[in-house]
Amino acid sequence: MTEPGAASGAPAPVFILVGPQMGENIGACARVMGNFAISQLRLAAPRDGWPNPAAQAMAAGSPVLDNAQVFDDFEAAVADCHTLYATTARPRGMVKPVLTARQAMARARSELEAGMRVGVLFGAEKSGLPNAAVTRASAIVTLPVDPDFASLNLAMACGVMAHEWRAGDPAPDMFEPLADRAGAAEMEGLYAHLQDELERAGFFYPPEKTPLMMQNLINGFARGGLTSQEVRTLRGVIKALTLGRGKARIVRED
Amino acid sequence: MTEPGAASGAPAPVFILVGPQMGENIGACARVMGNFAISQLRLAAPRDGWPNPAAQAMAAGSPVLDNAQVFDDFEAAVADCHTLYATTARPRGMVKPVLTARQAMARARSELEAGMRVGVLFGAEKSGLPNAAVTRASAIVTLPVDPDFASLNLAMACGVMAHEWRAGDPAPDMFEPLADRAGAAEMEGLYAHLQDELERAGFFYPPEKTPLMMQNLINGFARGGLTSQEVRTLRGVIKALTLGRGKARIVRED
Numbered sequence: 398m399t400e401p402g403a404a405s406g407a408p409a410p411v412f413i414l415v416g417p418q419m420g421e422n423i424g425a426c427a428r429v430m431g432n433f434a435i436s437q438l439r440l441a442a443p444r445d446g447w448p449n450p451a452a453q454a455m456a457a458g459s460p461v462l463d464n465a466q467v468f469d470d471f472e473a474a475v476a477d478c479h480t481l482y483a484t485t486a487r488p489r490g491m492v493k494p495v496l497t498a499r500q501a502m503a504r505a506r507s508e509l510e511a512g513m514r515v516g517v518l519f520g521a522e523k524s525g526l527p528n529a530a531v532t533r534a535s536a537i538v539t540l541p542v543d544p545d546f547a548s549l550n551l552a553m554a555c556g557v558m559a560h561e562w563r564a565g566d567p568a569p570d571m572f573e574p575l576a577d578r579a580g581a582a583e584m585e586g587l588y589a590h591l592q593d594e595l596e597r598a599g600f601f602y603p604p605e606k607t608p609l610m611m612q613n614l615i616n617g618f619a620r621g622g623l624t625s626q627e628v629r630t631l632r633g634v635i636k637a638l639t640l641g642r643g644k645a646r647i648v649r650e651d
Numbered sequence: 652m653t654e655p656g657a658a659s660g661a662p663a664p665v666f667i668l669v670g671p672q673m674g675e676n677i678g679a680c681a682r683v684m685g686n687f688a689i690s691q692l693r694l695a696a697p698r699d700g701w702p703n704p705a706a707q708a709m710a711a712g713s714p715v716l717d718n719a720q721v722f723d724d725f726e727a728a729v730a731d732c733h734t735l736y737a738t739t740a741r742p743r744g745m746v747k748p749v750l751t752a753r754q755a756m757a758r759a760r761s762e763l764e765a766g767m768r769v770g771v772l773f774g775a776e777k778s779g780l781p782n783a784a785v786t787r788a789s790a791i792v793t794l795p796v797d798p799d800f801a802s803l804n805l806a807m808a809c810g811v812m813a814h815e816w817r818a819g820d821p822a823p824d825m826f827e828p829l830a831d832r833a834g835a836a837e838m839e840g841l842y843a844h845l846q847d848e849l850e851r852a853g854f855f856y857p858p859e860k861t862p863l864m865m866q867n868l869i870n871g872f873a874r875g876g877l878t879s880q881e882v883r884t885l886r887g888v889i890k891a892l893t894l895g896r897g898k899a900r901i902v903r904e905d
Contacts, residue, residue, distance in 0.1 A: 547686065553807070
C-alpha cells in the first residue's frame with residue numbers, strides 16, 4: 398500500500414480503478430494510459446492483490462504499471478483529489494451533472510490548470526462503481542453505449558477516456574475553477590462530523606434511511622465543490638448549532 | 652468468404668481489419684463496435700482463418716461478430732467502399748491529409764449522409780497497414796499516442812474510433828461530398844488500366860520503381876476521390892492517348 402504520490406510529468410488526471418477484478422484489465426488500462434501519456438494509475442482494493450502477473454503480461458511494458466499505486470480502499474485512493482469524475486452507465490437517481498467524456502476532460506483540464514488534482518473513477522468489471530464513490534464525484538461521465546449491448550470492457554472505458562484527455566478540447570474559457578478547493582479527505586471530515594451530529598440529534602428517521610439521507614446530503618456538497626475555507630466554516634456552523642445540546646453539559650459549565 | 656453486404660440499421664462506417672492476427676483482438680473489436688452501435692465488421696485475410704474460437708470468447712456475445720464478413724484479400728474487402736480512412740501511426744511519405752479521429756468521423760458522417768459507403772482500415776497487430784492500403788485511402792487517421800510508448804492495441808484503436816463515431820461531432824456544414832462517387836473496384840479498374848498502358852509505353856524507368864511510381868499516382872486520385880463519370884472519362888482519355896501506339900496495328904488498319 399502506498400501514499401498518494403506527487404504528479405509525474407505534465408499534469409493529467411489520475412485514473413482510479415475501484416475494486417478491479419481481472420489483472421488482464423488492469424494491465425490493458427496501464428497500456429492504453431501509457432499510449433496517451435497519462436502516468437498515474439491507482440488501484441483501490443484490487444481483488445487479486447498486487448502485484449499481479451496477468452496485469453504485467455497485458456501491460457506490454459507500459460511504465461504506468463510499474464508506477465501504479467495500490468490502496469486499501471476507495472477513501473484512501475482519492476484522499477488527495479479535489480474533483481472526481483465517476484464513469485458509470487447506470488442512472489443512479491442522483492442530482493448530479495452527466496457529462497460526455499469530452500466535456501469531462503475539458504473540465505478536468507481547467508481544474509488541472511488551476512492546480513487541482515483530478516481523479517477519474519472506474520468501477521469493477523461486474524458491478525461498476527459503488528454508490529458511495531459516485532456520490533462523492535462532482536459529475537457523472539457516461540459513454541454513449543448502445544443500451545442493447547452496453548457492457549463496455551473496463552480497459553476500453555479507460556482507453557476512451559485517455560484518448561479524450563489527450564485528443565480532446567481545450568479547457569473552456571468560461572469555466573472558473575474553485576481556488577483553494579478542498580480535497581476529498583477534508584470533505585470526508587465534514588461528512589463524518591455532520592453525520593455524527595445529525596445522529597445525535599435524531600435527524601435520521603427511521604435509522605435505516607441514514608445511508609440514503611447521507612448520500613443526498615453528500616451529493617449536494619460534492620456537486621459544486623467547496624473550498625477548504627468553506628469546509629472549516631461549515632464545521633464551525635455545525636459546532637455552533639449543536640452547542641448546548643446533548644453532550645453539551647461540559648460546554649454549559651464553561 | 653462472403654460478398655460485401657448491405658448496411659444493416661442506420662448508416663455507419665464499416666470497420667475493416669486488414670490481416671488481423673489474434674482472434675482475441677478480433678473479438679474485442681467486435682465487442683466495442685457493438686457497444687457503440689457500429690454493426691459492420693470485415694476481415695481481410697485473417698491469419699488464423701475463420702471462425703475463430705478466441706474471437707468468440709472475447710466478443711462477449713456481440714452480434715457484430717456473428718455478422719462479420721470475411722474476404723480473401725484487402726481488395727475484395729473494400730471493393731464497394733467509396734472512401735477509406737487508414738488508421739496508422741507511421742508517417743508514410745505520402746501526400747495525404749492526416750486527420751484526427753474526430754475529424755475523420757465527422758467527414759465520414761457527411762459522406763454517409765450523401766449515401767456513400769465508408770471504410771475505416773485497421774492494420775495487423777505487428778506490421779500495421781500495408782502501403783497499398785494506405786495509398787488507396789482518402790486520408791490518414793493518426794491517434795495522438797506518446798511516441799515513447801506508441802504501441803496501441805488493435806481493439807483499443809477500434810474502440811477509440813467507434814467512440815468518436817458515436818460521440819463525435821456532427822457533419823461539418825461546409826463539406827460537400829462528391830455525388831456519384833466511384834467505388835474502390837472502379838478505381839482499381841482505372842489504376843490497372845493506367846498501369847498497363849504506362850508499362851507498354853515504357854513509362855516506368857527503371858522498372859523496379861514501378862510500385863512507388865504507381866503509389867504516387869494512386870495517391871493523387873485517391874486523395875480527392877473521383878465520380879464514376881470521371882473514372883469513365885479518364886479511361887476514355889487513356890484509350891485515346893494510346894491510340895495508334897504499339898499494339899495499335901489493328902487500329903491503323905481501320
